[in-house]
Amino acid sequence: MDVLNVEYMLGLVPVLLRYLPLTLQLAGIGMVLALILACLFAVVRVLRIPVLNQLTIVFISFFRGTPLLVQLFLFYYGLPQLFSALTVIDGITATIMGLTMHFSAYMAESIRAAIVGVDRSQTEAALSIGMTNGQLMRRVVLPQATRVALPTLMNYFIDMIKATSLAFTLGVTELMGATQKEAAGSFLYFEAFIVAAIMYWIVVELLSKLQNYLETRLNKAYNR
Amino acid sequence: MIKLSSLSKHFGETVVLDEIDLAIEEGEIVVIIGPSGTGKSTLLRCINFLEQPTAGTMTVGDLTVDVNRASRADILSMRRRTAFVFQNYALFANKTALQNIAERLLVVDKWPKEKAYQRAREILDQIGLADKADAYPASMSGGQQQRVGIGRAMAAGADVILFDEPTSSLDPEWVEEVLGLMKQLASERQTMMVVTHEMSFARDVADRVIFIDGGHIVEQGPPGDIFHNPKDPRTKAFLKKILATSPV
Ligand SMILES: Nc1ncnc2c1ncn2[C@@H]1O[C@H](COP(=O)(O)OP(=O)(O)OP(=O)(O)O)[C@@H](O)[C@H]1O
Ligand SMILES: [Mg+2]
Numbered sequence: 001m002d003v004l005n006v007e008y009m010l011g012l013v014p015v016l017l018r019y020l021p022l023t024l025q026l027a028g029i030g031m032v033l034a035l036i037l038a039c040l041f042a043v044v045r046v047l048r049i050p051v052l053n054q055l056t057i058v059f060i061s062f063f064r065g066t067p068l069l070v071q072l073f074l075f076y077y078g079l080p081q082l083f084s085a086l087t088v089i090d091g092i093t094a095t096i097m098g099l100t101m102h103f104s105a106y107m108a109e110s111i112r113a114a115i116v117g118v119d120r121s122q123t124e125a126a127l128s129i130g131m132t133n134g135q136l137m138r139r140v141v142l143p144q145a146t147r148v149a150l151p152t153l154m155n156y157f158i159d160m161i162k163a164t165s166l167a168f169t170l171g172v173t174e175l176m177g178a179t180q181k182e183a184a185g186s187f188l189y190f191e192a193f194i195v196a197a198i199m200y201w202i203v204v205e206l207l208s209k210l211q212n213y214l215e216t217r218l219n220k221a222y223n224r
Numbered sequence: 225m226i227k228l229s230s231l232s233k234h235f236g237e238t239v240v241l242d243e244i245d246l247a248i249e250e251g252e253i254v255v256i257i258g259p260s261g262t263g264k265s266t267l268l269r270c271i272n273f274l275e276q277p278t279a280g281t282m283t284v285g286d287l288t289v290d291v292n293r294a295s296r297a298d299i300l301s302m303r304r305r306t307a308f309v310f311q312n313y314a315l316f317a318n319k320t321a322l323q324n325i326a327e328r329l330l331v332v333d334k335w336p337k338e339k340a341y342q343r344a345r346e347i348l349d350q351i352g353l354a355d356k357a358d359a360y361p362a363s364m365s366g367g368q369q370q371r372v373g374i375g376r377a378m379a380a381g382a383d384v385i386l387f388d389e390p391t392s393s394l395d396p397e398w399v400e401e402v403l404g405l406m407k408q409l410a411s412e413r414q415t416m417m418v419v420t421h422e423m424s425f426a427r428d429v430a431d432r433v434i435f436i437d438g439g440h441i442v443e444q445g446p447p448g449d450i451f452h453n454p455k456d457p458r459t460k461a462f463l464k465k466i467l468a469t470s471p472v
Contacts, residue, residue, distance in 0.1 A: 119314075121310060121312055122314055122317065124310070125310060125314035125315070125316065127273075127274060128274060128306075129308075129327070130300050130380075132300065135331050135332075139316075139327065143318045220360075221320075222360065222362050
């Protein structure tokens with residue numbers, strides 16, 4: 001086995017770091033949009049709003065039941081074919097659409113379960129003192145549901161960061177795409193991908209730290 | 225001050241409350257007794273609109289509603305006049321004792337923060353839990369939680385407090401402190417309707433005992449009359465059974 005080319009690896013760090021912001025943006029925007037969509041789906045499911053509820057069930061089933069890569073290709077290659085106005089859809093947009101829909105399907109279910117899990121008698125207590133449905137959601141149900149759903153949602157965010165690497169298959173030069181190009185130029189594949197792997201790893205570790213901090217804070221009320 | 229006229233509640237085919245008529249004076253302490261499943265909880269829940277009654281009219285204070293014509297605003301307004309104490313406390317788990325009591329003043333009555341918390345502290349003093357202001361429900365005993373539950377009802381400044389078996393979930397060691405607080409409220413002439421199996425509380429505190437069976441008020445009167453001289457055979461049978469386990 002040849003010795004690792006450490007010098008090459010160190011030189012690669014600043015080069016690849018330039019592409020990290022795009023990776024984080026894809027995941028960040030995807031997460032915000034997915035959260036909004038997931039909350040809407042969860043409310044539709046909890047309140048069993050007719051028609052929308054059935055549509056949501058089918059949507060969730062489809063996006064959980066098919067591979068993310070297939071969904072990305074559907075958006076990237078399929079949409080322009082369906083709507084001729086979209087002669088091309090750029091890879092970044094397709095990636096964000098795919099990540100949003102795919103992860104919102106998963107997150108909707110955990111948010112729904114968390115809302116349903118809030119003790120029914122607290123809902124009655126809130127109504128009994130004259131709160132409106134909106135006040136009851138904002139002041140009692142959602143704060144408790146957030147605490148229950150937070151660990152799962154953070155795990156999905158971490159999954160999403162890693163899933164952004166699929167964007168390179170749509171020609172997006174994010175962290176993975178850039179690494180691929182660098183490696184193809186130098187033929188030092190192992191070195192290049194190890195550097196990329198460590199970068200993903202560090203980002204995920206930082207997020208796990210944030211997750212622990214948030215969980216400790218939110219759990220304050222529930223410890224004896 | 226509280227008046228129910230022909231108040232009925234059906235669950236599908238089942239008639240749980242059958243045209244109940246009842247009037248309660250301001251400052252009156254009414255204890256409701258009766259066998260399991262006869263509609264005692266349903267009666268209290270209808271007054272608080274936690275259940276939508278099927279028919280009838282209700283008056284609390286200066287508000288009268290025909291239950292079938294009650295608007296959203298009427299329902300909220302009726303709830304604000306009637307406070308509920310739950311068997312399982314039902315405190316907001318994400319809020320401290322102080323916040324549980326202040327919540328209604330802040331959110332429903334829109335009091336300024338300072339005033340609401342000051343009032344909530346006064347109530348914590350009255351219920352003997354000043355030192356638990358910042359404790360969360362999970363860290364309190366059942367007795368303490370139920371006292372906060374009562375404090376939350378007191379904060380409402382409601383025309384009537386409805387108690388649905390407030391001591392039934394408690395370990396025996398905590399029952400007295402909760403009954404003690406209820407007696408204190410009774411001595412301040414807070415209007416109360418109390419569903420309970422604590423017959424000694426009924427005897428010592430109630431102005432009137434109401435026996436309900438099968439969705440009807442079967443018999444009512446001062447505790448002395450009901451306990452020592454019941455007229456209806458159903459009342460006699462019920463009291464014989466319950467006094468064997470919880471003597472007066
Ligand atoms: N949501 C509901 N749907 C259908 N039936 C109900 C519902 N709530 C109560 N009931 C029925 O109404 C009847 C009266 O119930 P309720 O809880 O008012 O009785 P209770 O007198 O409070 O009994 P307990 O002493 O056991 O608390 C019961 O037969 C019960 O099964
Ligand atoms: Mg009951």
